[in-house]
Amino acid sequence: MSLQMTSDPSKPTLYQQVAGRIRSLIDGGTLRPGDRVPSVRRLSSQMSISISTVLEAYRVLEDERYIEARPQSGYYVRTPATIPPVPTKTRSDRVPLEPGADDLVVRVISDSQKPGIVPLGAAIPSAEYFPTVRLNRILARVVRDDPGTSQSYDSIAGHQGLRVQIARRLVEAGLSVTPDDIITSAGAQEAVLLCLRAVTKPGDTVAVETPTYFGLLEAIRSLHLRVLEIGTDADEGVCLEDLSEAIVRKRVAACVFVPNFGNPLGHKMPDDRKAELVSLLARHDVPLIEDDIYADLAFEGDRPVAAKSFDRADNVLLCSSFSKTLAPGYRVGWVVPGKYRPLVERLKFSTSVATATPTQMAVASYLESGGFDRHLRRLRRLYRDQVARVACTVGETFPEGTRVSRPLGGHILWVEMPQEIDSLEVYGRALEEGISVAPGPLFSAADKYRNFLRLNCALPWSDETEDAIARLGRLVSAIALR
C-alpha cells in the first residue's frame, strides 16, 4: 500500500485514502462480513502513518456502516442488516389514466418544510451540502458589478453567460450544443412543464416510468393529459418492449423519462438501451422529454451520458437544473429543446417572461470560476454515504419483509414495507412524531405502491436523523404487529 500526502483539496486527504482502501477491500470481497480489519497499530506502522490518521479513517468507515468496533477486540467488517432489494422489475399499465386531484402533494411538501420536522418527505437537499457562502458572495459581486443587467428582464432564452457554461458542461453528457440551443428556466420543473406544453395537447397520453416523481404526475394532471405508466427494470431501465407495444397500440403523444438515477428508484439505464429508446421514439415520431436532474450525482464513476446524446432526429428535449447540486432556492434550470425550440421559447415568454436574472448571473459566474466538479465529487460521496446509512438503519429498524431500492445515484431511497402496511397511515403517524415521509401512492396515478415510502437521504447524518428513522421503523413495526 502506498499513500501520499496531498495538498490539492480536490484529492482525498490521507485518512480518506486509507478509508477508501479498506472500503474497496470490503466492496471487492477481500474482507468479508465478520472479518477482523487490520489493527490500528499494525496499519499505522505498515503504512508509516500516524495512529490518529488510522483512527480517523476507521471512524469514517464506522459512520458508513462498513466496520464496527467490538470492545477489547478491535474493528470488524460489519454484517449488513439483511435488507433485501425491492423487486427489480415494475409492471406496465395497460390503460392511460387521469392522475387524481387530491392535495396530498402540497401537504407533503409543506410538511417537509415545517420548522422542527425531520424532512424525509420532499427531495429537498439540506443547505449544508452546498457551497452557499461562496455562491452568495458571487451573487453579491455580480449584481454590484453589473447592476443594469441584474435588474432587467433577461432575454426569453436566458442569460447568455450561463448558457455558455451549460453548453460546456453538456459535453460530459455526450452532447455537442451551442448556447443558442439552450433555454433557461425556473428549475427543471418549469423546463419539463414547458416541454410537455410544447409537444402535447389536452387529452393526449404521456408515457412515464412507474414509479415516477409525483411532481411530474402533477404537471401531467394540470395540463389535462392522461398518463400511461410503463414498467422499469433495475438493469435495463424503462421496458422498451412494453413501450413499443403501447406506442403501436395507443397514441402516445410524448414520453417523460429519467434514464439517469430516476426518482424514486435511482436506476441507471444502460447506454445501449438509451440509444434503442431514442431510436424507437424517433421512428414513431414521439418526442422524449428527458429529465436529467440527477445525472451529476452518480455514486461511482463519471456522469452517465444523456439519452439525448444518441438523438439524431433532434427529437429529445433535455431538461435539468442546479437544484439538487448547488442551490434549489435559486431556481435555475434549463432545457435543450431540440427541434421544439421555437415553441418552448414562446411558451417560456407567456409563462414567466424570462428566468430571474441575478441568480442566473451568479450560477454562471460560479461555474466559470471553477470548483463545481470538485464540489460534485464531494457531494456524490456524501449522498452515497447518506443513502447507505439510511438503508442500513431501515434494515435494522423496519419490520421483517421490508425491502429497499439499490440506487446508483441521487439522494433518494425507495422502501417497500410489508404488504399490509398502509403508507398513508405511516405518513400521518410519522407526522405526529415530527417526521415527514412521502407515501408511495403519490408515485403513481393507478393507486399502486400503497405499502411503499420514499425517503429523502440528503440531510445531514446525526443522532437525530438516525433516531428519526429508527422511530419510523418502530412505528411501522408496531403497525405490522397489529
Next chain:
Amino acid sequence: MSLQMTSDPSKPTLYQQVAGRIRSLIDGGTLRPGDRVPSVRRLSSQMSISISTVLEAYRVLEDERYIEARPQSGYYVRTPATIPPVPTKTRSDRVPLEPGADDLVVRVISDSQKPGIVPLGAAIPSAEYFPTVRLNRILARVVRDDPGTSQSYDSIAGHQGLRVQIARRLVEAGLSVTPDDIITSAGAQEAVLLCLRAVTKPGDTVAVETPTYFGLLEAIRSLHLRVLEIGTDADEGVCLEDLSEAIVRKRVAACVFVPNFGNPLGHKMPDDRKAELVSLLARHDVPLIEDDIYADLAFEGDRPVAAKSFDRADNVLLCSSFSKTLAPGYRVGWVVPGKYRPLVERLKFSTSVATATPTQMAVASYLESGGFDRHLRRLRRLYRDQVARVACTVGETFPEGTRVSRPLGGHILWVEMPQEIDSLEVYGRALEEGISVAPGPLFSAADKYRNFLRLNCALPWSDETEDAIARLGRLVSAIALR
C-alpha cells in the same frame, strides 16, 4: 407665492417647486398657449430666489414641452401640437376566437432587447429608473445574513416576510388580507397564467378588454382557450353591458381585466364601475382575474383601489408584481387568489415548485426598510413626463390624422396612425433604423389595430430618444404619402 428650501429628498427641490407652480398655472388654464410666462428676472426678484434656480425650472418646463423660449423675447406657453385622442370607445366582438400562432411576439420582445436598439417595443422599463444599487446591496446583505434560507426551496406560497410586506401594501388597494392569502410568483405573468389554469379548462372562453396586452393573449392561446374581446371606454372601463350580454349569451369561464391603467390604453375604471363589474361576475359565478401591475403608477393622486376591494364573494384573483416599479429581472410577483387559493398553490408547485428565494428576500427587506413610496412618487412623475414627451414628439412628427391615447398611469402610449398605414410594415422599417415598436395587431386575436402602434415610454429622455421617435414619425409620414 411662497416657497421654502427643503432638505428632505422625498420633497421636490426648490427649482422643482417653481416648475410645479408654473405647470399648475398652465394646466389650470391661468396661463394659456401663447401667453408669455413671467421673465426670469421678474420671477427671481418676486420670489427671492436665484436667477439660476428660475432658469433650471424653466429648463425642466421646456423639456416637458410646457414652455418654449423665443429668441430675444422670453419664455412662452407652448402651443401643443394638435394630436387628438384615440377614440374613447372600442367595440366588442360577438364571437370568441382562438388567438393565432405566429412568433411575432417573441420577435418583438427579442428585438427590444438587442444592443443598440431604441426599445420602444416591449414594455420594459429602463434600468435607470430603479433603485438598483440599493436593492442589489440589500440582496447581498440578506443572502449573507441568512445563507440557509437563501439557497433553499422556498415554501410553495412564497417568502413569508415578503408576503407580510405585500399584505401591508394592499391596504392602499382597499384590501384587507393576511400573508396567508398571498402566493408569490415569477412575476405577474406567472401569476395570471396560474390563475387562468386554476379557473378554466381547455376550450373555455375567456373575456378580455380590447385592445389587450399580447402576453395575455399568448397565455390564453397556450392554454387552448378561446378569447372574447370586450370593448372598453376611456371613462367607464370595460363595457359592462356587452360583458353582461356575453355572459348570458355564451359561456364565459373567466375574465382577465386590468381596471387600473391597462396595457395599452392606460384607462382607469371608476370605482363604482369596478364594484358593478365585481358584483355582475359574482352573480354569474364567473371568476375575475385582475391584473393590477400598473396600479402604483397613477400620474395624479393616490393609487386607485383594486376591483378586488369590492369582492364579497372571494371571486377575484388579484395579480401584480414589482416588474414595472422596482426590478423586472428579479421576477417577483404575487397573487391573492381568493377562494381559488388551494388550486393556485397546487399549480404553483407543479409549475416551478416555488419562486426564487434570494430575490424575494431582497424585495421583502427593501420594502421593510422604507423608501418605496418615495421612489414611486418620483417614478410616477418621471413616467408621466416621459409619456407627455413621447406624445408631443409623435404629434410633431407623425402624419396628419395620427391620434394618441390619454393614459392616466403607466408608461405606455397607444398610437393610431392614418387608416392606410400597416403597422407591420412600420415595425419592419423601424427595425432597419434601429427602433423597435410593438405593432397593433399583437393586441387582438381578431386582426384589429392594423394601423396602431404601442410605444414604451419608460426609457430615459435624450436627444437620441427624441430623434428615434422623430425618425419613426418621418418613416410613417413617408408611407402615408406613398
